[in-house]
Each structure stands twice: as structure tokens, then as C-alpha cells.
Amino acid sequence: MTDVxxxxxxxxxxxxxxxHFLYVLRxxxxxxxxxxxxAVLLVAALVGPAITPYDPLTSNAAxxxxxxxxxxxxxxxxxxxxxxSRVIVATRLDLAISVAAVALSFVIGSLLGxxxxxxxxxxxxxxxxxxxxIMAFPLFVLAMGIVAALGxxxxxxxxxxxxxxxPFYARLVRAEVxxxxxxxxxQAAKLSGNSDIRVLALHIFPNALPPMMVQVSLNLGWAxxxxxxxxxxxxxxxxxxxxxxxxVAEGANFIVSGEWWLALFPGLALMFAxxxxxLLGDGLRDIVDPRQRT
Amino acid sequence: MTGRLAxxxxxxxxxxxxxxxxxVVSFLLTRALPGDPAVYFAGPAADAASIAQIRTxxxxxxxxxxxxxxxxTDVLRGDFGQSISTGQPVSExxxxxxxASLELTLTALLLSCAIAIPIGVLAATxxxxxxxxxxxxxxxxxxxxxxxxxxxxxxxxxxxxLGIAPSPLGRLDFIYIEPxxxxxxxxIDAAIAxxxxxxxxxxxxxxxxxxxxxxxxxxxxxxxxRAAMLSALSSDYIRTARASGLTDNKVLFTYAFRNALxxxxxxxxxxxxFTLGANVLVEKVFAWPGIGSYAVEALVVxxxxxxxxxxxAMALLFVALNLIIDLTYxxxxxxxxxxxx
Numbered sequence: 001m002t003d004v005x006x007x008x009x010x011x012x013x014x015x016x017x018x019x020h021f022l023y024v025l026r027x028x029x030x031x032x033x034x035x036x037x038x039a040v041l042l043v044a045a046l047v048g049p050a051i052t053p054y055d056p057l058t059s060n061a062a063x064x065x066x067x068x069x070x071x072x073x074x075x076x077x078x079x080x081x082x083x084x085s086r087v088i089v090a091t092r093l094d095l096a097i098s099v100a101a102v103a104l105s106f107v108i109g110s111l112l113g114x115x116x117x118x119x120x121x122x123x124x125x126x127x128x129x130x131x132x133x134i135m136a137f138p139l140f141v142l143a144m145g146i147v148a149a150l151g152x153x154x155x156x157x158x159x160x161x162x163x164x165x166x167p168f169y170a171r172l173v174r175a176e177v178x179x180x181x182x183x184x185x186x187q188a189a190k191l192s193g194n195s196d197i198r199v200l201a202l203h204i205f206p207n208a209l210p211p212m213m214v215q216v217s218l219n220l221g222w223a224x225x226x227x228x229x230x231x232x233x234x235x236x237x238x239x240x241x242x243x244x245x246x247x248v249a250e251g252a253n254f255i256v257s258g259e260w261w262l263a264l265f266p267g268l269a270l271m272f273a274x275x276x277x278x279l280l281g282d283g284l285r286d287i288v289d290p291r292q293r294t
Numbered sequence: 295m296t297g298r299l300a301x302x303x304x305x306x307x308x309x310x311x312x313x314x315x316x317x318v319v320s321f322l323l324t325r326a327l328p329g330d331p332a333v334y335f336a337g338p339a340a341d342a343a344s345i346a347q348i349r350t351x352x353x354x355x356x357x358x359x360x361x362x363x364x365x366x367t368d369v370l371r372g373d374f375g376q377s378i379s380t381g382q383p384v385s386e387x388x389x390x391x392x393x394a395s396l397e398l399t400l401t402a403l404l405l406s407c408a409i410a411i412p413i414g415v416l417a418a419t420x421x422x423x424x425x426x427x428x429x430x431x432x433x434x435x436x437x438x439x440x441x442x443x444x445x446x447x448x449x450x451x452x453x454x455x456l457g458i459a460p461s462p463l464g465r466l467d468f469i470y471i472e473p474x475x476x477x478x479x480x481x482i483d484a485a486i487a488x489x490x491x492x493x494x495x496x497x498x499x500x501x502x503x504x505x506x507x508x509x510x511x512x513x514x515x516x517x518x519x520r521a522a523m524l525s526a527l528s529s530d531y532i533r534t535a536r537a538s539g540l541t542d543n544k545v546l547f548t549y550a551f552r553n554a555l556x557x558x559x560x561x562x563x564x565x566x567x568f569t570l571g572a573n574v575l576v577e578k579v580f581a582w583p584g585i586g587s588y589a590v591e592a593l594v595v596x597x598x599x600x601x602x603x604x605x606x607a608m609a610l611l612f613v614a615l616n617l618i619i620d621l622t623y624x625x626x627x628x629x630x631x632x633x634x635x
Contacts, residue, residue: 133315136616137609140571141589142319145605148593149323225440229575232442233590245442252446252579256461260450267443275438282434 021287031283037276044091052085056242065254068261075261077247078254079240083261086242087269093243094273097154097236098223101161102216108162109169110205110212116170117177118200124174131167139164143226147235157236161223172215176208210288217284221277228270244270301624309617316613320606321365324375324598325358374603379595384603388585393478394465395577395584399569401481401500402507403562410512411558414519418527418554419546429516436513441572445506445579452502460498462580470495503580510572511565518561522554529553556626563619570608 025032049056054072060080068075074083116124134142146160177200180186189203190196228245231237237246244266251263333345340348349355353364368375374384417429452459460467465480470492473483481500484493526532527550535545574586581587585604592600 129311129315132312133319136312136316136613137319137605138567138570138612140568140574141605141608144574144589144593145320145323145602148598148601221438228440229442229571232575233578234594245440248440248443248446252442252449255446255450256454258450258454260454263443263446263450267440267446270440270443271438274440275435278434278438 028283028286030279031286034276034279034283037272038280041091041095041273041276044088045095046092048088048091052082052088054082054085056081056086056089057240065259065262067259074265075259077250077262081240083247083265086247087244087265090242090244090247090266091269091273093154093237093241094224094227094245094270097158097227098161098220101158101223101227102165102219104158104162105165105169105219106212106216109166110173110208112166113170113173113208114177114200114205117174118181118196118204120178120181127170127174131170134164134167137164140226140229143230144233144235147230152235154236157227157230160230161226164226165219165223168215168219169212172211173205173208176211177204180204180207214281214285214288217277217281221274221281224270224273224277244273302621305620305624306617309613312613313610316606316609317366317369318362320602320609321362323605324365324602325361369606374606375599377592377597377600377603379592379597379600384600385607387588387600388603388607391583391585391588394582395573395586397465397479397481398500398503398507398576398582398584399566399573401504403511403566403569405504406508406511406515406565407562409508410515411519414516414558415523415546415551415554417516417520418523421524429520433513433517433520436509436516439510440575441506441510442575442579444509445503445576448502448506449579459502460495462502464581464583465499466492466496467499503576503582506576506579507569507572511569514561514565514568515558519554519558522557523550526550526554552626556623559619559623559626563616566615567612570612 025035058081060076062080063072063076064078064080066072066076066080072082072084074087077083077086112127116127137145143157143160143164146163147156150156150159181204186199186204189199194203227236228243228248231243231245232249234249237243239246239250247266248263248270251259251261251266254262333340353361356364372385374388376382377384377387380387413425413429413432417423417426420426449459449462453462466472473480473487473489473492473496476483476486480496481493484490484496532545532550535549540549573584574589576582577584577586578590585607589601589604592598592604
């Protein structure tokens with residue numbers, strides 16, 4: 001009898017986080033799908049220019065405005081450029097803009113939020129006023145204003161998108177840091193002789209990372225929409241560069257005469273990307289904080 | 295009651311630093327123009343003397359704090375500078391075009407509330423039903439929709455394919471004469487004039503852009519309504535109300551819905567911010583002559599005073615709106631007056 005008991009292996013709990021992650025993926029196929037969609041986007045962004053059948057910039061007036069066919073899957077635009085190649089090539093630029101913008105606001109927001117949440121006092125008040133002011137603008141409109149003021153370049157699109165996103169990160173980090181400022185483990189770390197900055201960076205801040213990841217994912221989708229919207233109204237990316245927003249803008253001129261493929265495919269690509277990041281964000285939220293599931 | 299009034303007063307004073315911040319930011323934006331503003335305003339053919347003259351005229355030779363004071367007084371007097379492309383004061387241009395944008399935005403928001411709130415309530419009262427799934431799809435798909443793309447697709451389907459929508463060019467087809475200016479809202483003005491043909495024509499032009507904007511705002515509203523209703527329905531006071539034998543309708547609408555309305559109103563304020571941004575895109579797609587397309591036209595010709603005037607006006611509008619929402623909030627929820635000190 002005793003042999004039977006000792007033979008049953010107790011379940012290992014070594015890979016808690018990974019196990020949980022895999023469990024969530026298994027039980028939530030939608031999140032799995034989101035990761036697969038992300039993989040498609042990443043492949044298109046990384047090797048896109050190498051695998052497109054045509055050059056995205058070579059125009060050929062002889063085959064202008066052709067509907068989708070076997071040769072040109074997404075048809076050709078008014079200059080005879082292959083829409084499929086342009087949509088694929090644009091992935092890299094669109095993702096790069098939004099990733100750069102979100103990374104910037106992540107870093108700056110974390111810094112400012114940590115400072116405000118940890119030291120409090122007048123710094124906290126000043127920073128809070130600053131974030132209130134940014135949030136007082138309709139954000140897309142503020143982004144327009146910033147790009148108009150700094151100059152019409154792709155870098156400035158990145159900066160503008162970063163600025164309007166900073167308050168979200170800073171507020172989140174501030175709240176997470178603030179509630180742990182006096183926590184037992186913080187005081188223990190301080191008593192063991194760690195400096196404030198070390199306690200803040202290594203003991204408190206990591207606690208804010210899980211909710212931040214959810215924010216990053218949701219934000220990426222939003223940043224792509226924002227950047228595409230700005231280039232749709234003629235800011236940032238200039239023709240003939242392939243970019244989804246500008247392609248929809250160019251295609252919109254032909255929609256009233258029935259050439260739907262010019263605007264539809266870049267628009268769908270844009271939706272696909274935003275949808276991926278939104279699904280991913282919802283999935284990550286389920287992993288990080290199951291209570292917030294709606 | 296005095297407590298309530300004090301709350302209202304306090305809330306109004308709270309918005310003063312925000313307004314000040316907004317004016318500072320927009321001042322910085324006007325001064326951060328690429329290159330030298332004086333050279334820019336003097337035009338390409340200007341020599342050194344005329345640039346210096348413009349610099350003095352614009353007050354650009356004064357120290358920055360003094361420039362800010364001048365700017366702030368101008369803004370206070372409603373002077374947003376001069377538009378180069380139209381030759382008019384920016385504030386006048388904006389005032390002329392504001393009704394078109396407001397008519398579009400408000401119609402879209404009404405439409406979206408009329409759809410999103412019932413869907414959210416139904417989804418919350420019947421979890422797992424078809425309405426609930428519809429709500430979930432709507433919420434996830436809705437936030438991924440780029441407004442300008444939705445607009446283009448709607449034009450293709452309803453104008454090109456089905457031919458039931460008028461051409462997407464502005465507020466009124468050119469064969470109609472615009473109604474006498476009373477409110478600037480064509481639907482209201484035409485109704486006042488009793489010109490129902492024009493009213494119908496204006497409505498037809500309005501439908502597609504309003505639906506485009508509404509689709510965009512539907513998702514957050516439906517999501518919030520559903521979540522708020524769910525949490526209200528699972529609360530103790532609902533259980534008590536049910537146990538006391540009140541009818542389902544009474545419990546649902548008088549007890550749950552009124553409490554669920556509070557977070558929905560907060561979301562509405564946030565949604566309005568998105569809408570003001572999305573407005574710019576929708577107005578461009580439908581050639582709608584509102585302030586958004588005014589700003590886009592100004593951007594194209596580098597008319598910076600007009601763009602920054604637009605940004606400032608939008609921000610002030612948004613601050614005012616948030617104030618109104620907060621005040622409404624304290625009207626609906628009497629507890630707020632006592633919690634805030």
C-alpha cells in the first residue's frame with residue numbers, strides 16, 4: 001500500500017507562470033489566435049520587402065487600376081503599382097512607428113510615474129497637473145497640433161503619439177508604485193541598506209509590469225490607428241512611401257468611381273493589425289488579472 | 295443644498311488650472327513653429343527689414359513670459375490670430391464652421407447612445423444569449439475600426455453599389471439652397487423654415503458620416519453599459535429589491551439602470567474626446583465643411599495660426615464639456631456632493 005502512495009508523483013509547481021500561460025492559451029483559443037495573428041504581422045514586417053512579388057514603388061501606367069487578379073492579388077493602383085506588395089511592405093513602417101512611439105511613452109511614463117508615486121509631494125502635484133493638461137486635449141487633435149508645430153516628418157509622428165500616450169503609463173505606474181511605497185517588502189528592502197532608487201527600480205517597479213504589458217498591447221493598436229489617421233490627413237509619411245493610412249487616403253479618391261481595391265486592402269491590413277493588438281491586450285489581461293475580464 | 299452649490303463651485307475652480315495649462319501648451323505649440331515665426335509670417339519675398347518689422351508687430355522681440363501674457367490676453371478676448379489661407383480671423387472661421395461639426399458629432403453620439411445602451415442593458419440582463427454575443431463582437435470589432443476606413447467602405451456600399459446615398463460632398467447637395475441661418479444646424483434651421491425638402495436632403499447627407507462616427511463610439515459605450523449593468527445587477531440592493539417583491543421592470547430600470555448610468559456618463563465624456571479627434575478624419579472623408587476639415591485644409595497650406603487655433607478651441611470645448619459632465623454627475627448622484635470636501 002505504501003508503495004502505491006509513494007509512486008504517485010506530486011504535481012510539480014516549478015513552472016507556475018509558464019504553466020498558467022499555457023493553460024490560459026489552451027482554455028482561450030482567442031488569445032492563441034491573437035498570438036498567431038501577431039506572428040503573421042511580425043513575419044510581414046521582418047521579411048516583407050524580401051518576399052513581395054513586385055517592387056512597391058515601381059509604377060507602370062500600362063496596368064493602372066486593374067482589379068485583383070492572379071498576377072496582382074490586390075489589384076494595381078492608379079500608377080500601376082502592385083497593391084499587395086505595397087500593403088505588405090507598409091507593415092514594417094506602420095509597426096515601427098507604433099512600437100517606437102509606445103516604447104518611448106513606456107519609458108518616459110514609467111520614469112515620471114515612478115517619481116510621482118514614490119516621492120510624492122510637489123513633484124507629484126506638478127506632474128499630475130501636466131498629465132491633466134495633456135488629457136484635457138482631444139488626443140488626436142493634440143497630436144495634429146504637435147506634428148504641425150514640430151514639422152511634418154515621420155519622427156515627429158512618433159514623438160506626438162508618444163506624448164499623448166505618456167499620461168496613461170505614468171498614471172498606471174504612479175498608482176502601482178504609490179500603494180507599495182510603505183509595503184512590508186519595501187521597508188525590508190530599505191532596512192537592508194538599499195538606496196531609494198534601487199528599491200524603486202528593483203523591488204517596487206517590477207510589480208507594475210504586468211498591468212503595463214496589457215496597456216502596451218492595447219496601446220499599440222491605438223498607436224497604429226493614430227499614426228495611420230495622421231498620415232491619412234497628410235501628416236508625416238509622404239507619398240510615394242507605402243503606408244496603410246496614406247494608401248487608404250489615396251484609394252478614397254477612387255472609391256466613388258468603383259475602384260474599391262485601392263482603399264479596401266490597406267484598410268483591412270490596418271484593421272487586422274489593430275484587431276490583433278486589441279485581442280492580445282484582452283488576452284493578456286485575462287492572464288494578468290482574471291478579475292477584470294468583461 | 296449649500297453643500298451641493300459648494301461642490302459645483304469647487305468643480306468649476308478645479309478646471310481653471312487645466313484651462314491655464316491648455317493655454318500654455320498651445321502657446322508653446324505656436325512658438326515651436328519650424329524655423330522663425332517672423333520669417334514665416336513675413337512671407338517668402340521678405341527682406342531683413344520687413345522681417346524685423348513683422349517681429350515687432352507680432353511682439354516676437356519681447357521676452358517669452360511677456361509674449362505669453364499677450365497671447366493669453368488675446369485668447370481671453372477671443373482673438374486666435376489671423377488665418378493666412380482665408381484672410382479671416384481664426385475665431386470667426388471656427389465659429390462659422392462649428393455648427394456643422396457639432397451637428398455631425400451630436401447626431402452621431404445620440405445615434406450611438408440609442409443603439410449602444412439598449413444593447414449593453416440587454417447583454418447584461420441575458421448573459422450568454424445572442425444579444426450578449428452580438429455585444430461582445432461589436433465591442434471587439436468596433437474598437438479596431440479606423441473611422442476613415444469605415445467611412446470609405448460606407449461610401450462604396452451605399453453610394454456606389456446601392457446608389458441610395460447622395461454623393462459624399464458636404465452638408466447639402468448643390469441643387470438645394472441652404473436654409474436661413476438661425477442655429478447653423480441645417481436640420482433645425484430647415485425645420486424652422488418649414489422647408490421639409492431641404493430638411494430631408496440635409497438628413498440624407500448627414501446619415502453616412504453620422505453612422506461612421508457612431509460605429510466608432512458604439513464599442514466603448516456598449517462595453518461600459520454592459521459592465522456597469524452587470525455590476526449593478528449583482529449588488530445587494532438589487533437582491534433586496536427583488537426580495538421585497540418589486541417587479542422586474544421596476545428593479546431593472548429604477549434601481550439597476552439609474553446606478554449603472556453613472557459610469558456610462560463618465561465614458562461618454564471620454565468618448566466625446568475620441569469623437570472630436572475622429573471628427574477630423576470623418577469630415578475629410580465626407581468633405582464635411584466643419585472645423586476638422588478646416589484644420590486639415592490649413593495643415594495642407596501650412597496655415598499654422600489656423601491649426602493651433604483649432605487645437606486650442608477643441609481643447610477648450612473639451613474642458614467645458616468635461617465640466618458639464620461632472621456637474622451632471624453630481625446632479626444624478628447626490629453622494630458626490632458630500633464625499634468631495
